[in-house]
Amino acid sequence: MCADKIKIDICCGTTCYLLGAADLVQLEAKLPDEWKDKVEIAAVPCLEACTTDKLGQAPFVRVNGELIPRASAEAICECLFELISGQTRGGAR
Amino acid sequence: MNGAERMRRELMIRVVRDFTGGRLEETIDRIPILLRPKNAPFSRCCLYHDRAVLKYRLMALLGCRLEDEDDESKPLSAYLNEALAADLSIEGEPLTVASAGCSGCPESRVVVTSNCRGCFARPCLFSCPKGAITVENQQSRIDYDKCVKCGRCEKACPFNAITRTVVPCESACPVGAIRKNEHGVAEIDFSRCVFCGQCFGACPFAAIMERSQLVHILQAMKRGQKLVAIVAPSALMQFPGSVEQLFSAIHQAGFCDVMEVALGAEETTAHEAREFVEKMLAGQPLMTTSCCPAYVELVRKHVPALLDKISTTPSPMKFAARQARARHPDAKVVFIGPCIAKRHEAREAAEVDAVMTFEELGALLAGRNIDLQGQPPWPLERPAAESARNYARSCGVSAAVLDELRRSIPELADFKLDVQTINGIDKKTLRTLKLHAAGKAPGNFLEVMSCPGGCVRGPCSLVK
Numbered sequence: 123m124c125a126d127k128i129k130i131d132i133c134c135g136t137t138c139y140l141l142g143a144a145d146l147v148q149l150e151a152k153l154p155d156e157w158k159d160k161v162e163i164a165a166v167p168c169l170e171a172c173t174t175d176k177l178g179q180a181p182f183v184r185v186n187g188e189l190i191p192r193a194s195a196e197a198i199c200e201c202l203f204e205l206i207s208g209q210t211r212g213g214a215r
Numbered sequence: 216m217n218g219a220e221r222m223r224r225e226l227m228i229r230v231v232r233d234f235t236g237g238r239l240e241e242t243i244d245r246i247p248i249l250l251r252p253k254n255a256p257f258s259r260c261c262l263y264h265d266r267a268v269l270k271y272r273l274m275a276l277l278g279c280r281l282e283d284e285d286d287e288s289k290p291l292s293a294y295l296n297e298a299l300a301a302d303l304s305i306e307g308e309p310l311t312v313a314s315a316g317c318s319g320c321p322e323s324r325v326v327v328t329s330n331c332r333g334c335f336a337r338p339c340l341f342s343c344p345k346g347a348i349t350v351e352n353q354q355s356r357i358d359y360d361k362c363v364k365c366g367r368c369e370k371a372c373p374f375n376a377i378t379r380t381v382v383p384c385e386s387a388c389p390v391g392a393i394r395k396n397e398h399g400v401a402e403i404d405f406s407r408c409v410f411c412g413q414c415f416g417a418c419p420f421a422a423i424m425e426r427s428q429l430v431h432i433l434q435a436m437k438r439g440q441k442l443v444a445i446v447a448p449s450a451l452m453q454f455p456g457s458v459e460q461l462f463s464a465i466h467q468a469g470f471c472d473v474m475e476v477a478l479g480a481e482e483t484t485a486h487e488a489r490e491f492v493e494k495m496l497a498g499q500p501l502m503t504t505s506c507c508p509a510y511v512e513l514v515r516k517h518v519p520a521l522l523d524k525i526s527t528t529p530s531p532m533k534f535a536a537r538q539a540r541a542r543h544p545d546a547k548v549v550f551i552g553p554c555i556a557k558r559h560e561a562r563e564a565a566e567v568d569a570v571m572t573f574e575e576l577g578a579l580l581a582g583r584n585i586d587l588q589g590q591p592p593w594p595l596e597r598p599a600a601e602s603a604r605n606y607a608r609s610c611g612v613s614a615a616v617l618d619e620l621r622r623s624i625p626e627l628a629d630f631k632l633d634v635q636t637i638n639g640i641d642k643k644t645l646r647t648l649k650l651h652a653a654g655k656a657p658g659n660f661l662e663v664m665s666c667p668g669g670c671v672r673g674p675c676s677l678v679k
Contacts, residue, residue, distance in 0.1 A: 134455045134588060136581040140224050140574070144678050145216050165455065167588045177225060178250070 127162040128205055130198065131184040135168025138181035142194065146181065152195045157202060218258065219421035224574055225250075226272055227429060231582025234433045243291045246273060259420075264315070268422075271313035275424035278431060281311045298430045303440070303547055303568050308405050309426055309558035310415060316422030319399040320382045325364055327355045330376035339368035339377060387417035389641050390517055409512040410556035411640055411665045412674030425555055425675070428569045429578070432549060435569075436469040440547060443539040444470040444571075445532065447552035448477040448599070449607035449670040453573050453677045455587050462593035464585050465576070471546060472539070477599030479535030480506075480606045480615070486528040487612075488619040491660060499524070501651065501659050504612050506530045508560035509665035513640060513648070520652040524661075531606060532557060536566035551576050553673025556665065572675030609638040609669040613662040633658045639667030 132138075132146050143165075150163055171182040171189055183193035185201050229246060233239040242249075247269035251257055257265045271281055273291050277298040327339075333353030340348045340355065347361035348368060355368075355377070369377040384393045384401055392407035393414050401422060403414070415423045435442060444465050454461050462473040483506060494502045505511055505526045514521045529537075536548045547568040550561055554572070561567035571579070580587070602618055605611035613634045620632065635651075635658030637644045648663070650656040666672045672679055 135586050136577060136584075137228060139455060139587075140228065140577040140581050140677065141221060142216050165588075168586050177228060 128160055128186055128202060129184075130161055130163045130202075131166040131169070132163065132193075133167075133169040133171065133180075133182045133184070134165040135170075135172065137172045137177065138168070141177075141180040142192075143181040143183075146183065146193065146195060146198075149195055149198065153199065153202070157206060160206060161202065219419070220574075222250075222269075223272070223421070224578060226269070226276060227427075227575055227578030228581045230273070230276060230430065231433065231578050234430065235583050240292055240295060243273065243295050246291075268313055268316040271315060272421075272424060275311055275313070276427045276429060278305045278426050278428055279311070280307050280426060281313050281424070295430070299434050301431060303428070303431050303435045304562070305426065305428055305431065306562070307426070308403075308408070309410055309555050309562075310403055310408065310412075311424055311426055312401050312403060313422050313424060314398070314400040316420050316424075317400045317418075318420045318422070319395065319401075320384075321380055323364070323380055323382050323386065324359065325357060325362060325366060325369055325377060325379050327357060328376050328378055330374050331355050331372075332374055332376070334374070338371035338373065342367040342371040383417040383419055384414040384423060387413040389413065389645055390513065393423075407516060409509045409516060409640070409665070410559045411509040411513075412555035415555060416674050425558070425572075427575060428558075429571065429575045432569055432571060433469075433579075435547065441471045441543060441545055442469070442569075443472045443474065443543050443546045443548050445474050445476050445479070445535040445539050445548060445550050445567075447532070447550070447554070447607065447670060448475065448480065448604040449553050449673060449676065450551065450573065451604060451607070452671060453553070454577070456590060457592065458598075459592035459595060460587050460590035462595070463590040464580050464587050465551070466593065467585050467590075468576075468579050468583055470549070472543060473593060474535060474539055474542075475595070475599045475604075476531050476535040476550070476552070477603040477606065478538060479533065480531035480603035481600055482534040483528055483531045483606075484603060484612075484615040484619050485623075487526050488616050488624060490526050490528050491616065491620065492624050494526075495659065500654060501661060502526055503651075503661040503663060504616075506606065506612055507556070507663060507665050507670075508554070509556035509640065510663040512556060512559065513645070513663075513665070517645070518648055518652050521648070524652075530560065531603070532560065533564055533566050536564070540566065553670055553676035555674050573673075573677050574675050577677055607670040609664050609667070610636050610662065611669060612664075613660060616660070632660060634660045634662065637661065637663040638669070640665045 132143055134143055169182050172180045179191035181193050183190045233242045247266040251262050251265045259265050274294055277294050279294055331354050345361045345363055347358045349356050390407050392404045393401055396402040451458055465473045491502050501524050503524050532550050539548045549569045549571055550567050551571045558570045561570045602615040
């Protein structure tokens with residue numbers, strides 16, 4: 123695979139799966155077409171981010187090494203937008 | 216996934232984690248505070264209200280009937296001790312309402328909002344068949360003594376200024392079994408309820424809860440009671456990994472054996488096909504399926520004219536439980552599925568001791584740190600037939616029965632098979648069902664599934 127693709131690892135440990143990652147398996151379908159060849163989405167084994175006190179933060183997704191807690195398709199898209207365009211959505215801040 | 220589902224699952228995971236870690240008796244009273252600490256955001260009117268409802272949520276998770284609460288100061292740890300001392304099977308209806316969680320949504324009606332511009336054309340006034348609309352101070356006004364909630368004004372308004380308030384539980388219930396009591400709080404009338412679980416999914420305040428056996432199951436495992444899991448075919452698309460990996464994980468979680476309910480469905484198919492031929496030869500005009508427990512309950516309580524048309528063939532759950540008992544006479548049987556009505560069916564059936572939902576199974580695996588990826592494949596004696604696994608989908612039962620008829624019963628040639636399906640019980644399909652009962656609808660074999668799409672879309676499924 124192309125080395126400069128953005129790597130999206132969706133934690134499919136049972137906790138993350140139960141608390142929202144199950145809905146993220148269709149993430150690719152939610153991405154704008156022009157992003158689809160820029161990302162590499164993988165369902166990965168437990169990232170071990172959900173220790174007892176962080177249970178409320180699941181599901182976790184890792185985007186280019188950065189851990190996103192309470193990940194939703196919208197939060198991932200926001201993060202991708204920043205990585206791809208180099209700016210936050212809604213213009214420069 | 217919404218906030219209510221999330222909280223339900225998170226609590227289940229915490230309960231399993233703390234039970235497994237041997238600390239639930241110390242932690243359970245603190246869980247509502249842990250989840251709603253001071254200065255943290257809250258969802259209802261205040262932090263304390265959230266905590267109160269969390270307590271009720273945990274009580275339901277411990278199997279309590281919330282309507283029976285007689286001592287509000289009784290701590291969760293006391294309820295837990297009762298659950299730990301109790302038998303595996305629990306008595307009573309599977310649904311319960313937390314009155315503190317119910318928002319007492321205002322009665323459904325058509326209302327004019329501040330979007331009303333008091334326009335010149337006044338299509339609302341002209342569209343109303345009852346003359347219920349007048350205009351005062353440049354605002355349309357509805358006279359509720361005249362309004363029949365037809366919604367024509369709502370459709371006519373070009374500003375979307377007229378809208379309808381909804382009581383989600385009441386409008387979701389197909390049989391009028393939930394309504395507000397004298398305190399303005401939702402109450403389920405169990406003489407009408409069919410346990411379809413639609414109110415449970417519809418309530419945005421998540422005030423309607425299922426009475427779980429999760430802790431009872433955990434405690435049975437801890438006591439050394441042998442438990443066999445029989446897993447509904449709808450599990451196939453619910454978890455990551457293969458069905459064999461899922462079964463290995465279930466075994467690792469504490470079940471002595473894991474079997475497919477689809478093996479029971481194979482027996483249901485053969486039995487139901489034979490029964491169909493017998494009934495038709497005896498001159499019966501119609502036979503319906505019997506595997507959906509919410510449908511069976513619907514007929515019992517609301518369409519009794521269909522009672523003698525329901526097949527007497529045991530459901531796949533019952534056949535599978537008999538197989539499990541034959542293989543493990545000293546074990547208790549736990550059905551795992553996406554269904555609330557199965558809790559009711561299991562309580563009435565001698566074959567099944569407990570019911571666990573896919574959500575609860577997921578929490579059991581999560582709470583015990585069992586991941587599905589990397590599980591070795593479970594050695595299935597043989598995989599169940601594809602047609603039996605398809606019972607989980609709408610049209611699956613009738614397809615399996617039809618197939619069996621074509622394959623094995625030559626007398627079939629004597630009469631014409633006409634399969635009809637009802638895919639999801641709602642107010643409209645209930646009318647269709649009544650037409651069938653009155654002999655005014657076509658078909659001689661009727662499949663009814665309470666959930667649209669079949670069991671795969673059950674109220675306690677993980678992926679919808």
